[in-house]
Amino acid sequence: MNAVRRFLSGSVGVHLAAFRRERRPQLAALALLVGLAACGAALAFHAGVEALQRLWLGTDTAGFLAAASAAPWWRVMAGPVLGGLAVGLFLTVFLPNQRTSSIADVVEARSTGSADRLAFWPGVASAVATVVSLGAGASAGREGPMVHLGGTIATSLGNRFRLPPDGARTLIAAGAAGAIAASFNTPLAGVLFAHEVILGHYALGAFVPTVIAAAAAVVPYRALHGDVSAFAMPDVAVASLAEFPAFALLGVAAGAAAVLFQWTLVGTDLAARRLPLPLWARPVLGGVVVGAMGLAFPQVLGIGYAAVDAALRSDMAVPLLLALIAAKIVATAVTLASRFGGGIVFPSLYVGAMTGGAFGRIASSLVPSLASSHPVYAVLGMAAVGSAMLGAPISTAVMVFELTGGFQLSIALLLCVAMANATTHALHGRSLIDWQLEMRGILLRDGAHRHTMRALKVERFMSPLVTPAPLPEDYPRGTVLHPGDSLARALKLFDFTRAAEIAVVDPAAPDRMIAWATHVEALRIYNEALVAEAAERVR
Known part of the structure; x- marks a missing residue:
């Protein structure tokens, strides 16, 4: 006991x-x-x-x-x-x-x-x-x-x-x-x-x-x-193992579509920023463009559930599917660039469904005896384009499984997703989320250690003076730090000067010293941050 x-x-x-x-x-x-x-x-x-x-x-x-x-x-x-x-x-x-x-x-x-x-x-x-x-x-x-x-x-x-x-x-x-x-x-x-x-x-x-x-x-x-899938799918299955090369090719096409979608989104946004329009007028202009596109292609208006459902039920011809790929990419790019609210998850699935649907119809016309039903390709395209856009192959694949109930397509879907992500990486090297963060100076793909050096600031490890003092006359003016400088800059300056401590000055008064930053403290906080990051990933 x-x-x-x-x-x-x-x-x-x-x-x-x-x-x-x-x-x-x-x-x-x-x-x-x-x-x-x-x-x-x-x-x-x-x-x-x-x-x-x-x-x-x-x-x-x-x-x-x-x-x-x-x-x-x-x-x-x-x-x-x-x-x-x-x-x-x-x-x-x-x-x-x-x-x-x-x-x-x-x-x-x-x-x-x-x-x-x-x-x-x-x-x-x-x-x-x-x-x-x-x-x-x-x-x-x-x-x-x-x-x-x-x-x-x-x-x-x-x-x-x-x-x-x-x-x-x-x-x-x-x-x-x-x-x-x-x-x-x-x-x-x-x-x-x-x-x-x-x-x-x-x-x-x-x-x-x-x-x-x-x-x-x-x-x-x-x-x-109720516990029902978002899209009512017919029973779908892979018709022949000989189709897997076609599934891989669909993944390549989906990856290329994802890259085109990313370029269009970012390019349209950069172009819209240069327009000399007040904030209130930007969505109005965007609404004119999207509304005009909706007259020709009402399928691009709104979220687009009905259009995706039609693609999954094989209710669209190849010319319409191809037209909707381009129309949805442009309409979404204009929508977001003009400051409307919205996200890119479902538009990515939309473009994927149209891409897969068009590919499936073309494939079945070339080799009708081996091709699976058109909805199979639409489901695979959804997962492939969506995962490549978001940089999230696993969660997007599972999302499409849950949305469509197409769990029996698992091997084909994973192959498409893998090829789409490989193609996007080869052509563009990043997902849309990575690209958006990089444009803000946040480079997560460089690794935790480099991101940590950029994220940590001097103010985190400097030792403030009890009373600010004038910077000594003989102190080199080009070798000072500011509280908002990154740890990366501080470490470079320590390496360049070989100094054990560096003066930290007030950004508004360059000759006013407010703290000392020491090399030992800089390395200590860097190591602590890396250890905490590693521990969080396994705890």
Whole structure:
């Protein structure tokens, strides 16, 4: 009996104490709250979009494409144009000098610890702008802003309960998992997305909260809407093993489509920035362009569920499928460049479905005896383009499985995804999220050590003077640091000067010394950050 007591108080007691010390029970409880909040936000988001669609075309999402196809031209144009005016005025008042938020903002907040990217009220304002945008026909998805809103809710709760940095990052990932799970009714994809895209690791300590958040988000959603796949698919299966070379070729084509999509998105955004227009007018101009495109191709208006469903049911001819690939890419690029709210997750799946559908029809016309049904290729294309755009092969593959119920296509789908990502890497070297972060100076692909050197600032390890003093006359003016300088610059300066300490001066008064930075402290904080990063990935 004493041995059992010693065992429980020893081994078990040590682990329980560590479990409580790391605040795991509290993190799990907060993940539950975040998941429930994400579900509520997703339901409100969906209801808001449908209410605006009814106001515009008199129908909900199920009848959106048919209504847009039959509506007079002025009604089709009115949605994006008036919606653009509403979004422009809303941004001018509530989000001046900003854009609506996206997945890249969540990844940036996780990697840099910048709470500004996930401030609560700007996050809510971004979600409201996206609801208006999508309800008015802007050609984008809802998942990116939902992921941001999930991260915003998680950050607010983390700050409220003063979670440690690693716990706060895990809770942000839980918010993303809940948002994806509730938006698509895809809990497995939500969990994997949170680890693959937001965290960049699969540590067990983070896995439990993300699973709790995804489950908490999807259970109420399914209680209200049922446990059904988003798209009603016929039974699909690979017709012949001889098709696998064709699946690999589809992956290459999908990767090329993803690269073209990325170039168009970023190029259009850079071009739009040079237009001399006030903020309120930008969505109006974008609404004119998207509305005009909607007159010719109503399938590009709004989120696009009906168009993807038609592609999966093989209801489109090759010329229309090819035209919709180009039209959706351009419409989404114009939508986001003109400051409408929206994301790129579902547009990527849309372009993939059209790419796969067109490829399948062409393949079946060339070798009809070996080709699988057209929906097989559409499903494979969805996963291939989506994964290459997001840089998330595992979570996107699982997302498409859950959306379509096509689990029996697993080997073919994984081959397509692998080839698409390899092609994108060969042609472009990065996903869209990586590219967006690089344009902000955040180079996560360089590795944790280089990112850490850029993210840590001198103010973290400098030793402030009790009283600021004039910089000595004989001190070299070109070898000083500022509090906002990066650790990378400090280490380069230590190496260049061979000095043990360097003066830190006030940026507003270059001759006023406010602190000393020592080489030893710089190396200490760098090593501590690397150790903490490594520990978080395996704990």
